[in-house]
Amino acid sequence: MxxxxxxxxxxxxxxxxxxxxxxxxxxxxxxxxxxxxxxxxxxxxxxxxxxNILARSLITGRSRIIGLVVAYLENYFYPEVVERLSKVLQEQGYHVLVFISSPASASENVDQITQEILDYQVDGIVLASASMSSELAARCHAHGVPIVLFNRSQDDERLSAVTSDNRAGGRKLAELLLSLGHEKFGYIAGFEGASTQRDREAGFLEGLAAAGKSLYRRSVGNFRYEEAQAAARRMFGSDDRPDAVFVCNDHMAFAVMDVLRFELGLEIPQDVSVVGFDDVPPARWPAYNLTTIRQDVDAMVAETIRTLMRAIDNGDDQARRVTLDGTLVVRGSTRKCPATSN
Amino acid sequence: MxxxxxxxxxxxxxxxxxxxxxxxxxxxxxxxxxxxxxxxxxxxxxxxxxxNILARSLITGRSRIIGLVVAYLENYFYPEVVERLSKVLQEQGYHVLVFISSPASASENVDQITQEILDYQVDGIVLASASMSSELAARCHAHGVPIVLFNRSQDDERLSAVTSDNRAGGRKLAELLLSLGHEKFGYIAGFEGASTQRDREAGFLEGLAAAGKSLYRRSVGNFRYEEAQAAARRMFGSDDRPDAVFVCNDHMAFAVMDVLRFELGLEIPQDVSVVGFDDVPPARWPAYNLTTIRQDVDAMVAETIRTLMRAIDNGDDQARRVTLDGTLVVRGSTRKCPATSN
DNA sequence: ACCAAGATTGCATACGTATGAAAGGTACGA
DNA sequence: TCGTACCTTTCATACGTATGCAATCTTGGT
Structure with a gap:
């Protein structure tokens, strides 16, 4: 002592x-x-x-701290984000202060947390899987604290955002499934308020529509493993089931695959093709071997940091919206060719 | 602006x-x-x-920041830890500053990072999956900054540590496998420098020895998915393979199971029983359904925080070493009864 | 040897808050 | 009415650093 x-x-x-x-x-x-x-x-x-960084920041007005708000790390997309973001920021002399927002009370909670973040005089805020009231966004703006939405966009055009092209991704998946000769399409949705959910579904429907098809079944999994299981049971419990399903993210796709195989005794991809979104590590594990859209975490993180630094260093005021391509990764959860169908 | x-x-x-x-x-x-x-x-x-928290901490000497050093979030034990730790600290008005230490240059890296942590005048440090030189530990001690090793212990008796009873866990797993009539035991090790690795293996060997048995095969996976795959290939590639294997943590166990099933065409548990350690979420997913030892993350986090707060609030100087029980969770990756053996 | 320009240094102050000491206020009993 | 004890409030200072300004030192050109 x-x-x-x-x-x-x-x-x-x-x-x-x-x-x-x-x-x-x-x-x-x-x-x-x-x-x-x-x-x-x-x-x-x-x-x-x-x-003493704290004393220094008192006078410079720079804390070299970036606040990160994240809702749920159960989705293994986010641990990767935390790791990469921290690592790259670390190399630039910044560090990440973590705030967990219970997904329970959505945006109200985020607002309160953002207040706490501001108390630490952070130089910037990254909002991953969480939205914020535009009132508070304005306030951060007034404080000169830049905000970047990560893997989420919001109507407020004054907010910077880095996302994958979720719509295009959904479309690619639709095109893949169509090319394989599928006819009855299921979709398992994430949390309805999420922009990723909306955009991925919109792209998927768009892709189907282009071929004159539409959705056969729809169910909601709210981005949670257990709810996705339940959704899968509902969707595939009866005989008139889809022959292909797009699950809004990999995390839920695993739940769906587990139900199909181990509860309903269905074969993937013989009986049903399953596709997800994100390409988290377990997607390439042989147990799942999931066809999905890869979100390039490194690139997303790089763009996020670029956006932050531009605002911090140059006082760049205007919002910056970056949309990155996601690449289709075809694996074994989709059938090989249209020939062997039905 | x-x-x-x-x-x-x-x-x-x-x-x-x-x-x-x-x-x-x-x-x-x-x-x-x-x-x-x-x-x-x-x-x-x-x-x-x-x-302004920073200005406040300049004078009070308390930043209400806890530094967390973590090496790899690929092992899904750690995201849970980050989430719980952040959440509970948050409720007490503290927040977590994250430091990622490349597992590459082990302790040297941690030392440098710890220096950076001290620059932020943190009130405490949690070292998860990372060790630190005792020289630096002494320095933190001199600064009055308490350190808690999480899921890791170290010889230095002046360091507080919160762990599961890894040795007892290893023993329980040995006893389970013995009770199921297994005869040829494999062990896939984690990083040799880790205390969890040492203790789990020691307990396992101890349990085997109590029944007059010993290890049949041993291989090293270094806590990494790919290396564990390679280890499994080496261990199970030939015909005289073990009929049961303890993989030092769940994360590696998934890799081993994937190789056994999808590369070597072996059935689990008919051909081989597999057990892991941690009980991360995928362990209970039907695709793996892994028998393992559950580490009680909530309890570990609670003890960690208790230890920190005792040091911060009361200036309690002495190290506190807490060892929590891990519970055996029997699932489908181990055979049901000894009768059907061999 | 001298001067100007540039590099280096020290002085003083500011950042936003907490806190000991002293001053001011209030209530109450004698 | 006065005095005492206690509660509030203000004053002044401190925390550890950065930085404008003025003073000092270097350097090089003539």
């Missing part, structure tokens, strides 16, 4: 220079002579001094 | 009181009269004032 707080003053005293010199030594781009640099380096080393 | 910074001074001016009064209003347990309280409440509300 020895309170061995070392300040720039201690270093200055030991090195025989002023406190400002020490401060300058630790501020890249400041002018310090070789000689004093060396004295300070030695003294700082000896005392084990490191600048 | 309007820089609408509202300070306690602004509130004070509007409310017609002193800045200290405002500060006291926002400090629980301070004495403020009903009348001024009300004036401040109104003024603060009107201006949208919230105390």
């Amino acid at each position: 020895a309170n061995e707080k070392v300040t720039s003053n201690d270093v200055a005293r030991l090195a025989g220079v002023s406190q400002s010199a020490v401060s300058r030594y630790f501020t890249p781009g400041s002018s310090v002579s070789k000689k004093t640099s060396e004295k300070i380096r030695v003294a700082a080393e000896q005392l084990g001094y490191r600048p | 309007a820089n609408e910074k509202v300070t306690s001074n602004d509130v004070a001016r509007l409310a017609g009181v002193s800045q200290s009064a405002v500060s006291r209003y926002f400090t629980p347990g301070s004495s403020v009269s009903k009348k001024t309280s009300e004036k401040i409440r109104v003024a603060a509300e009107q201006l949208g004032y919230r105390p």
Whole structure:
């Protein structure tokens, strides 16, 4: 419990220079002579001094903290995001402060959390799988704190957002299933309020419509494993079942596949083709081997950070909406060719 | 970009009181009269004032930030930890600053990261799946920053640690497999430097030894999916293969099961029983249905926080080592009864 | 040797808050 | 009425750093 707080003053005293010199030594781009640099380096080393980021940020107005709001890490898309985002920010001298928003009380909860985030004087906010009231968005804006919606967009045009092209992804999946000769299409939806849900479904329907087809069955899984199981039971419990199903994300697709195989005794893809969205790691595990749309997490993270930094460094005020391509990854959960159908 | 910074001074001016009064209003347990309280409440509300945590922590020495070092979120045990830990800390007014340590350069990396953590004046550090040099541990100690090792222990007795009883868990698994009549035991190890790896293996061997048995095959998977696949190929590639295998954690067990089933055409549990450790969510998904030891994340998180808070609030200096029971969860990856064996 | 321009340094102050000490206010009993 | 004790409030200062400004030192050209 020895309170061995070392300040720039201690270093200055030991090195025989002023406190400002020490401060300058630790501020890249400041002018310090070789000689004093060396004295300070030695003294700082000896005392084990490191600048206090909090004190620094009090005066610079920059905390080098990015607030990340995330709702549920059960969907293994998000752990990847947290890891990549933290890692890349870390390399740039920033760090991530995590806020978990119970998906329960949706946006009200996010608003409260965002208040807490602002208390930490963060330099930016990343909202993953969570939306926020536009009133609060305005407030962040007023504080000069940039916000980036990650894997989510919102009507408010003043908010930056980085997403995959969910609509195009849905369309690609429809086209794939059509090309394989499927006829009866099921869709298992995520949480209805989510833009990913809306866009993926819209794209899928669009793709079907282009071939004169439409949805045969629809059910809601709310992005949750258990609810997706229940949805699958409803959709496939009777005999007039779809012969192909698009599940709004991989996480739910696993639940659907498990029900089809282990409860209903159906074969994938012989009896039903299943496609998902995200390409989380288990999708390529042989147990699932799921055909899906890959969201390029690295690219999404890179764009997110680019957006943040542009706002932080250049005070770039205007919203930036980036939509990245998702690539279709065909695996074993869809049948091989149209010939063997029905 | 309007820089609408509202300070306690602004509130004070509007409310017609002193800045200290405002500060006291926002400090629980301070004495403020009903009348001024009300004036401040109104003024603060009107201006949208919230105390600046960073400025506050500069003077109180408490940042209400907990640093979390985590190596890899691919193992789905850790996302659960991050989520629970953040959530519970959040309820107590603390927040989690995330640091990802590349598992690559192990402890050297952690040391550097810990330096960065200290720069943020965190109130405590949780080290999950990462070890740290005792030199640096001493330094944190000197700074009065408590450290808790999560799911990891270390020889240094001055470090607090929260773990499951990995040894007992390993033993339970050995006893289960023995009771099912297995004879040839395989073990797929995690990263050799990890205490969980050592303890789980030790317990397993201990359990086997108690029945006069020993290991038939051993291979290393380093806690990684791909390496575990390779290990499984080596171990089960030839005909004289084990009839049961303990994989050091669930994450690797999935890889092993996938190889056994989809590359080698073996049936689980008819040909081989597989057991893991952790009970991450996919373990109970029907595709794996894995027999494993459940680590009680909630309890571990609760103990971690208790340990931290004891140190932070009471300045409790001494290390606290908590070991929690893990419960055996028998599922379908192990054969049902000894009768049908061999 | 001298001067100007540039580089380096120190001084003083500011960032937004908490808090000990002192001053002011209130209530109550004698 | 006065004095005491207690509750509120304000004043002043401190936390650890960054930075404008003025002062000082270097450097190089003449």
